[in-house]
Amino acid sequence: MKRIGVVTEGESEVKGLPEIYPALEERVGSQLLRPIRSSVDPLSPIPVLTKGLRTGIQLSLARNAQLVVVLLDRENSETCAGARAADIERRLREEVDDVVRVVIKDRTFENWLIASPEAFIKQRSKYSHPERISRAACPNKADRHDAPCDLINSAMTKGRYDKTADAPRILRFSNLDSMAANSRSFRRFLAVLGDPKYASGSKRP
Numbered sequence: 001m002k003r004i005g006v007v008t009e010g011e012s013e014v015k016g017l018p019e020i021y022p023a024l025e026e027r028v029g030s031q032l033l034r035p036i037r038s039s040v041d042p043l044s045p046i047p048v049l050t051k052g053l054r055t056g057i058q059l060s061l062a063r064n065a066q067l068v069v070v071l072l073d074r075e076n077s078e079t080c081a082g083a084r085a086a087d088i089e090r091r092l093r094e095e096v097d098d099v100v101r102v103v104i105k106d107r108t109f110e111n112w113l114i115a116s117p118e119a120f121i122k123q124r125s126k127y128s129h130p131e132r133i134s135r136a137a138c139p140n141k142a143d144r145h146d147a148p149c150d151l152i153n154s155a156m157t158k159g160r161y162d163k164t165a166d167a168p169r170i171l172r173f174s175n176l177d178s179m180a181a182n183s184r185s186f187r188r189f190l191a192v193l194g195d196p197k198y199a200s201g202s203k204r205p
Helices: 011-028 046-062 081-095 109-113 130-137 148-155 163-172 176-182 184-193
Strands: 002-008 030-032 067-073 100-105
Touching (some): 011 030, 011 163, 011 176, 011 184, 046 081, 081 100, 100 109, 100 184, 109 148, 109 163, 109 184, 130 148, 176 184
Parallel strands (some): 002 067, 067 100
16 A cells, blocks of 8 residues: 655644544545654745755655655745645755655645534534534635634634644544535645546646
């Protein structure tokens, strides 16, 4: 079975992504290794990013990863996510290893979280207004929301969204088909992992 490493700059991704690993592994027929965090600024110049990501990629390779997927946020950049991902990937493949692929989340990890409104509906005691998530994310518009953390806060019964505590629980109740239907950048992640549904492209759900 193919082994896939994941390197990301976010702590919430490190804690949260393993919650959907079983479903992802079933879809792509590969083993996903536990995410490795690299403390980089995703908006840094590409040479700086390459240097900061090198150790995480090498650690993944040391775990016998045959593919390493680097996940970065687009954040508030107006640069095309696909174009920047291609530029970063080219540099990493030249200077670190040619098994590296880059996916840029549009715009943050929380945009992927809101892409599955079911996760909030299933936790009504915590999210008393899940319909706000549904209206904002469906259909296929989760990536367009420029303040997903504020949106999650608006759906909560009380308190505020905590990235490292709440993200894993949200993903625990998430549905991959919904995430793919509502987030193009998540579809790109699936395509890079090897999901046959997106082998010909991830533009459309």
